[in-house]
Amino acid sequence: MFLRPPCHKRPLRRFFALLASLLLTACLNVPQREGAGASNTGWIPSPNFDERRANYVILHHTSDDNVTDALNTLTSPLKGVSIHYLVSRDGTILQLVDENRRAWHAGASWWGGQTDMNSASIGIELDNTGFEPYPDIQITALTALLADIATRHNIPRANYLAHADVAPTRKSDPSALFPWERLAAAGFGIWCENPAPAPENFDPRLGLTALGYDPRQPEAALTAFRLHYVRRTVEHPATAAEETALIHCLLQESW
Numbered sequence: 001m002f003l004r005p006p007c008h009k010r011p012l013r014r015f016f017a018l019l020a021s022l023l024l025t026a027c028l029n030v031p032q033r034e035g036a037g038a039s040n041t042g043w044i045p046s047p048n049f050d051e052r053r054a055n056y057v058i059l060h061h062t063s064d065d066n067v068t069d070a071l072n073t074l075t076s077p078l079k080g081v082s083i084h085y086l087v088s089r090d091g092t093i094l095q096l097v098d099e100n101r102r103a104w105h106a107g108a109s110w111w112g113g114q115t116d117m118n119s120a121s122i123g124i125e126l127d128n129t130g131f132e133p134y135p136d137i138q139i140t141a142l143t144a145l146l147a148d149i150a151t152r153h154n155i156p157r158a159n160y161l162a163h164a165d166v167a168p169t170r171k172s173d174p175s176a177l178f179p180w181e182r183l184a185a186a187g188f189g190i191w192c193e194n195p196a197p198a199p200e201n202f203d204p205r206l207g208l209t210a211l212g213y214d215p216r217q218p219e220a221a222l223t224a225f226r227l228h229y230v231r232r233t234v235e236h237p238a239t240a241a242e243e244t245a246l247i248h249c250l251l252q253e254s255w
């Protein structure tokens with residue numbers, strides 16, 4: 001049976017609950033504009049607004065051997081990282097952060113001139129070391145999750161990206177073993193198979209920038225592009241002409 005505490009202890013409890021609530025609110029809210037409420041400014045509240053919405057999905061691999069290790073990192077206040085969803089090797093989907101909240105997964109980033117991808121994206125971690133293939137059941141679960149997210153967010157097909165795409169100097173996830181082509185076939189991401197040659201005057205570096213890659217880091221951007229879109233072996237790499245054709249084709253797919 002639940003016993004209520006003595007009446008004389010309840011005010012103290014209420015005080016600490018109120019204090020905790022105020023501190024939590026202060027931590028969660030972004031500071032307001034300096035001078036708001038001053039005599040020469042005005043704040044006229046409008047009822048016409050809702051929550052900001054993600055317009056990108058960024059995929060990661062955890063680099064961990066198991067979900068438990070990944071969860072320890074993604075929920076530790078000391079680590080300062082988080083994710084909206086974690087998809088385990090057996091297809092279990094765990095949600096860690098509300099879709100309308102800003103999870104801390106992309107870090108310093110760039111895509112098409114945007115430098116705060118955490119504010120614009122839903123992050124998904126895949127339970128994977130980075131050196132193993134992705135089980136069919138895990139990709140099936142991921143595709144179902146993306147379909148579910150699509151019912152709430154009108155995310156353009158070209159905006160399903162790798163962490164490596166938006167942070168090419170720091171990150172290389174998900175690995176080259178990730179089946180982007182399968183995702184694209186389901187409508188999440190773009191893909192080109194056997195593209196036609198690009199026009200002679202087409203500049204592949206400008207093409208990468210137009211896709212969204214960071215023009216300040218052209219070599220890293222090219223590496224990230226190859227990781228995501230080029231399916232060739234080290235022994236038989238794609239030719240420069242083939243890569244240029246691919247970039248040209250992807251640009252057309254992204255519009």
Ligand SMILES: [Zn+2]
Nearest residue numbers: 060061163173
């Ligand atoms: Zn990552």
